[in-house]
Amino acid sequence: MSSTNNNIYPIKTKVSQAQRQKLLNQHATVIWFTGLSGSGKSTLAVQLEAQLHALGFKTYLLDGDNIRAGLNKDLTFTDDGRIENIRRIGEVSKLMLDAGVIVLSAFISPFQSDRTQVKNIVGEHNYIEVFVDAPLSVCEARDVKGLYKKARAGEVKNFTGIDSPYEAPVRPDIHIPTHELSLDESIAKLMGYILEKIKLKD
């Protein structure tokens, strides 16, 4: 018997991912929302999940604030904290894909290399990247949680767009400029792209 890594011996299940997908009648996919704080990731992910669920798809939404309140509450907003945050969410997303689920992941995920790593972890045919795009000035004016104000006052450190970087995706699968599109228009654009991809093909 050979070990893959330090005496770890993964078991093989009797039920395959293909069988789980068939039971759920969907192509398990990760829909990855990336963008500045206040760009609209959570709003879009919540609405999209509701619409997909209403159509009978089995979904689960992973959202930055929720995950950082539990699984990842040990992590900070330093570069290293964010890198580990996204690595873990990539692995969680992979487990959920294995379960056959449509995963909506809404994280700032500011670094291109981390998003590429997630794509590699879950497989590029199972990954749809959504760039939720609004200029920093618009996100700051929205200031949904008052965090930009705190960051400008120096009360919150390492805030994305202020004193921590955001690397915009160069070739996202979908680009949603939320300062130009209404929520309904944004959801229509997302549905138009995603519905075909998550249908199970024979």
Ligand SMILES: Nc1ncnc2c1ncn2[C@@H]1O[C@H](COP(=O)(O)OS(=O)(=O)O)[C@@H](OP(=O)(O)O)[C@H]1O
């Ligand atoms: N320093 C700093 N920078 C950015 N965001 C901050 C920070 N501190 C707290 N918050 C809150 O955490 C949410 C972002 O968490 P994420 O896990 O998505 O961030 S990351 O992907 O690890 O960069 C983010 O949620 P969104 O506004 O929905 O993006 C904030 O509510």
Ligand SMILES: Nc1ncnc2c1ncn2[C@@H]1O[C@H](COP(=O)(O)OP(=O)(O)O)[C@@H](O)[C@H]1O
């Ligand atoms: N097209 C749009 N899509 C998503 N949110 C929008 C859009 N237009 C305006 N907004 C507003 O922008 C804000 C985005 O906040 P939120 O979803 O919490 O962003 P994030 O999760 O990226 O931090 C909300 O107040 C939302 O109503």
